[in-house]
Amino acid sequence: MCGFVCLWRCGDEALARRMIDKIAHRGPDAVDVISAGNAPVIMAHCRLSIIGPENGAQPMHQDEDMLVVNGEIYNYTDLRAILGEGRFRTSSDSETILHLHRSDILRWVTRLDGMFSFVLATPERIIAARDPLGIKPLYFARIGDGIALASEIKAFDGIGVDAVEAVPAGSTLDSVTGLQRWFRIPQGAGRAEDGIDEQAVWKELRLVLEEAVRKWMVADVEVGSFLSGGLDSSIIAAIAARQLARRGRRLKTFAVGLKGSADLIAARRVAGHIGSEHFERAFTPEDVAEVLPHVIYHLESADTDLVRSAVPTHFVARLARRHVKAVLTGEGADELFAGYTYHHGYVDRPRELADELTRSLGTMHNINLLRVDRITMAESLEARTPFLDRELVAFAQSIPATLKLRRTDADNPDRTGPTTEKWILRKACDDLLPHDLVWRRKAQFDEGSGSVDALAIALQKMTGADAPLDRAAEGACYKQILCEQYQDPELVLSNAGDWSLGRAIAV
Incomplete structure (x- = not known):
């Protein structure tokens, strides 16, 4: 599990270092920044080593290709057997992405089974992808004629971009062909057939x-x-x-x-x-009050x-x-x-x-x-x-x-x-x-754990209110806490999800 930054036709190593430092918590085991000599790309990576800890360092630079990955490929042993063990230089599951791309397998991204986001750079293009349900995050922004990508929105904070977008779940972002879906969620079944076992x-x-x-x-x-x-x-x-x-x-x-x-x-x-x-x-409620700004900053949402x-x-x-x-x-x-x-x-x-x-x-x-x-x-x-x-x-x-x-x-x-x-x-x-x-x-996690009650007490103490905050005031408090911690809070707020959006109660 990791965090990464990729700059394609934009920025420099100093910018990549500045961005990766903001998400270094994602990978405390190693941090590295590499420029490709044969392509207009700079990659930065912070690593939490889970599979192949001894020789799976990233960015992974082999021949003319460079790769950064966040996540796990769970069928990597099967893929290694199919692609040929002799091709591999490391025991990392991430390396399978390089060799799948180089193979003659059509729609090669669909062969990856796991939770992942990655950016693969060749001398001619970059290809970024995200797992079927978007378990692992991936964001991008346009900088001039180039593209900057990162694992969290906070990496873009304060660097002067106008907007940040998420690479959709189950999609690829190709510098040549643009955004494309590679996975669609199967449609759910309705009523059971008579006689179902x-x-x-x-x-x-x-x-x-x-x-x-x-x-x-x-x-x-x-x-x-x-x-x-x-x-x-x-x-x-x-x-x-x-x-x-x-x-x-x-x-x-x-x-x-x-x-x-x-x-x-x-x-x-x-x-x-x-x-x-x-x-x-x-x-305790005191513990909640102490960590709330930290939680909201890292959550990248005030929902x-x-x-x-x-x-x-x-x-x-x-x-x-x-x-x-x-x-x-x-x-x-x-x-x-x-x-x-x-x-x-x-x-x-x-x-x-x-x-x-x-x-x-x-x-x-x-x-x-x-x-x-x-x-x-x-x-x-x-x-x-x-x-x-x-x-x-x-x-x-x-x-x-x-x-x-x-x-x-x-x-x-x-x-x-x-x-x-x-x-x-x-x-x-x-x-x-x-x-x-x-x-x-x-019971919802926040209800069963008692955190809703603890939050109510914490917020009342933090704001000096005479009574517990209503839902609107609670949400406004969270938004204020978020905005105080970002130079460009709109980058975050414009991407944040709303749990209740579209969840109408059927009657």
Whole structure:
């Protein structure tokens, strides 16, 4: 996991160094700036070494090509075998991108399986790309006739650009052909066909999920797991713990919250059930007030919901980084399996629910994935999202929406019974955890951890208000904090996502 800067036909090494220094938290293991002698390109890279730590330094300069990468290519061993081991000079997964580009394979970017963003420069052009769902960030700006690219918007702050744009998820940016899509999210399925074998579906889902966790644990360093005590993180941790136990190893899990909060209690119970080595931290409103400017600066957003969930993410990332370099998270399960409260309004409209899940998957890059990437990388921690594995996404999208959100008493003729979100996921993993934990109703991370209450107290103290701030005042406070920390705050605000945008509650 890393951060990078690329200047194509613009700037100099001093500018590249200035930009990479602003995102050096993404990679504390090594920082380097290189100019290509045979191409108008300068690349800078800060590295958090996860795979190939001994010889995977970047920027990677081979023959006439130069490469910077952020992320992980999980099928790199298969690609090395296909491309020929003799071509490779390092054990880094990133090097596969160079040789795929040089091969005769059509649409070579589609062969990459993982979470990634990269820029590849040849003497004639640059090609930048981003993974299917935009798990890893990538931004660009025009400088004269050239292009500047970087892993975070803050790299562009104060350098005089007029606008910054994100390379869309599942897209390439080619200096010759421009922006092009290379991946589209499969359309979700609506109503189940009569006679569908539900048991077969959830058994297959379990296998696909187990394979995703196995794949996303590939690393040359220890991988831990966030554990909020909620369904999604508990499932991932339980599967990971089983897989590690087969190798005689024990999973490390991490939880945070206010003292006595529901998340801490539930996480402790899950950790005991799966046998993980568990670490936890109780934070206070005073702790929240102290870290809030740091969180908002790194989040690159003042969206109220994102800030609320970013606060506990900060505390759990800081806790985890004391013990591991990489962690698994449960992000993506709500978008795949209808886990949000507003989804319940769609229970009798499966086609609309399937369309909404597909739509929300396409917005994750600028909302929850932005939060996870920025806040974990601010602590030099790599976060991995197995639920967003490409094969798992494809399979989950093929599952009818009627199996994701359904009435608990589905046979009730008046169809007025309570609804259960993520039903098929719960069935698939019913044996992994205590029954009551598998079937308990969802609580948002910021609610279960108590961070909303802590934020309310912290903001009241910070502003000197006589009463807790209403939502509008809370959002205005976050925006002010962000603007005070950037020379060009509009670059950030114009790119920031809005969690609630387009999420209408169906009635």
